[in-house]
Amino acid sequence: MVKQTIQIFGRIKPTRKTPAVYSVDHEDPTGASLEFVVPRDLADGFVNNKRESYKFRFQKVFDRTARQEDIFENIAKPVADSVLSGYNGTIFAYGQTGSGKTFTITGGAEHYRDRGIIPRTLSYLFERFSQDSSMIYTTHISYLEIYKEMGYDLLDSRHGASRLEDLPKVAIMEDPEKNIHLRNLTLQLTANEEEALNLLFLGDTNRMIAETPMNQASTRSHCIFTVHLCRREPGSATLQRSKLHLVDLAGSDRVSKTGLNGQLLTEAKYINLSLHYLEQVIVALSEKKRAHIPYRNSMLTSVLRDSLGGNCMTTMIATMAVDKGNLDESISTCRFAQRVALIKNEAVLNEELDPALLIARLKREVQSLKEELSMVTGEQREDQLTAEEIHKLEESVKAFLDDPDPDVTLPLGADMRKIHLCFSLLKKMILDRSDGGNMLRDVKESSEVTMRREVVQDSNHTAAAEVTKLKEMLTQRENEISILVKMLKKEKKRAQDSAALLINITNNQDSASQSALSSSTTAQTSDGDTDAESAGHRGQAVQYLKTDSHKVHFSIPGPQLSMGKQEAFETFIRDNEDRLTIEDNKNLLKQRSAEARKLGEQLNETRNTINELKKQLEKQRRRRAAYSVMENHSGAEEEVNPVEENLLKDIEQEKKAYKSTIGHLKALRTEIEHMQLLLGRAKVKLQRDFQRWWSQEVSSVQEAESEAAARCHPVSTLQPSSPHTPGFRTVGDPEGGSDPSPDSFTASDQDLRDFRDSKRVHPVSAWHEKSLDGQMTGFTPSSEWRALSATKLSSSSIPLTGDHQADADILAFVRARQNLLDRAGPPQ
């Protein structure tokens, strides 16, 4: 058992300016100390006016320049090591919204170098597994999100979730031994780093898709990524199970600071409540005499029960933003950390016996005891011998008879059924042979002697025990062999996969980067309808297609985009800030793919060189052998041949180079895979953001149109007054299309298209016509101005006809009109 207090680390988020409000003393004898000096002018609200300086102790404080690699090496690696040794481990990040919790735990969404604790830990764990061939490791992964006291399984790939509520709900159950179980949370088996990374990205994408602007669940939900590890020696029934929780908590902001109201305030209170319960548990644990720890108050504390004051090595990372406006929150985070540091955990080695292997062992033991018993008591079994047993005995008798050794024995144990059968078999075989009589006599004598000898032998307990032991060993070896065969098959598959990847990288450099990101244009065309919201309502916003190796592909099914929407999409991505990052990553991916191809070629060359050198060496050896035969020069083999020596040296060197290239290629492969996943996720995000923006733009145009139309005509042309005029609905509304209601006034894309076709004019063009004869229709410039100003029309927000020339005219007209109206200003 290892007793240890929870380790606390501080991490300060980079800021543009250097704030003078804090200082870090790395030389503190107990670790490091972080001091905040609060300027008096800031001492409003939470910060006490009387104190100026606040000092907190941490194991280590990572200042603004700390790299993700430093965080992993110092914080996560020791915990991962203890998990590898069979102890449970937890790392959780706590801090206010935007202080860098997700960045620390999962990593940044843009660069490979920004990958956080989770991907680095996965990489480390799988590397360690591959280095330790004396153990068999099995890894499962789960990813849980807790939002408003409800758990959701983020690794669900079946439902194509577009809202958090679409994901399977996870419930907490407690068994009689008070162990917590999570019902409905899938544990995915992962054979390698790639599969594990795919699962992380699947979870993160589910998390992102389920978020709406009104429901920034990532800020107000807790996420727990868990690696479940099982390890054992081949053939051993003892196994070690350990869990590693990597936790990204909700933002710890105080409700008064959030400035929220209404629904958002209620949600913030919910989140605050669960963090409050976490604090309650921590306070209770730090008060040594408290008998009751209120774990059950919330789902988070129930799930993390073992990690807090239980069987776990736990580490907390306090993330802080140290600019002036966030000082009070940072001090509050540090205070929380100081309380956490008082909690002592008792981690024990989680060893248990594998039930399957244990049962097999017990069965063998029972069998051997039964045999022993029947020998001691003389009791015999009544049941019939099986066909297989009879066949085996026939073979043994045949082998016994055919063996020329006169001392050969026929061991049958104490089972009288077998002894009787053997006698009858012997009799039959002897009678069948041509010289029956004499032979019968001879064999009879010899077999009687043998049997007698056998019976005597079998009565000997030590001999029987020896046989049982040997049999047991045999079964155990068989088990080991089957496990090794399984491992071999796995290795073979892995090798095949690597070879396939290498071929892929070498032969198809561009396809790797292109498939990683079917860039903005392909996003519209090949993936079809990016109407994520409407597709989402049909339950198919994003589909994760799983192959055997858990590889996840993102695809958004649906028809092709309309031309107007395509244009809008192009405009949208042209101005989107993610675009640059995507382009950068795309280029980097191309570069890496080229590097991988080069390395692949290098590997081939090295292999060829090695083969060539080997051939030369072989030639040299043969020549030397021939020479020594010809010259009768017996000592020639032992002589040191400088040519051979040099060849051997060269081979060694080439082998080293080969190994290092393979290592490099492996690292490159991980980087390429990670970047492909980053790009995939960025693409999904871009499409999601576009959909939201598009829907907003469309509905604001429609609102303005109906408003303007209502002013122009008592009965608007946009009203579904005739059967040829379809009812309008909000884009993506699943109900609206099937049952057009006279009360619904907003139009879907298709409805708008149908409507335009039936009228043969675009709504904007119709509006144009209307405005041209505005005086006749009563559509005044001021009402038009208001409509335009309210909707803030941009060229990309106008639903178009699909006809290139007509669309260009419409856009030009609207732009010109907008300019004129802007210049004129609002009518008085």
Ligand SMILES: Nc1ncnc2c1ncn2[C@@H]1O[C@H](COP(=O)(O)OP(=O)(O)OP(=O)(O)O)[C@@H](O)[C@H]1O
């Ligand atoms: N150490 C860092 N280096 C560079 N960028 C960082 C760092 N920490 C955070 N950021 C950036 O700051 C922003 C907010 O960080 P992040 O999302 O990790 O905060 P958070 O604490 O998880 O917030 P929330 O509670 O809303 O989930 C992100 O854009 C992130 O990339």
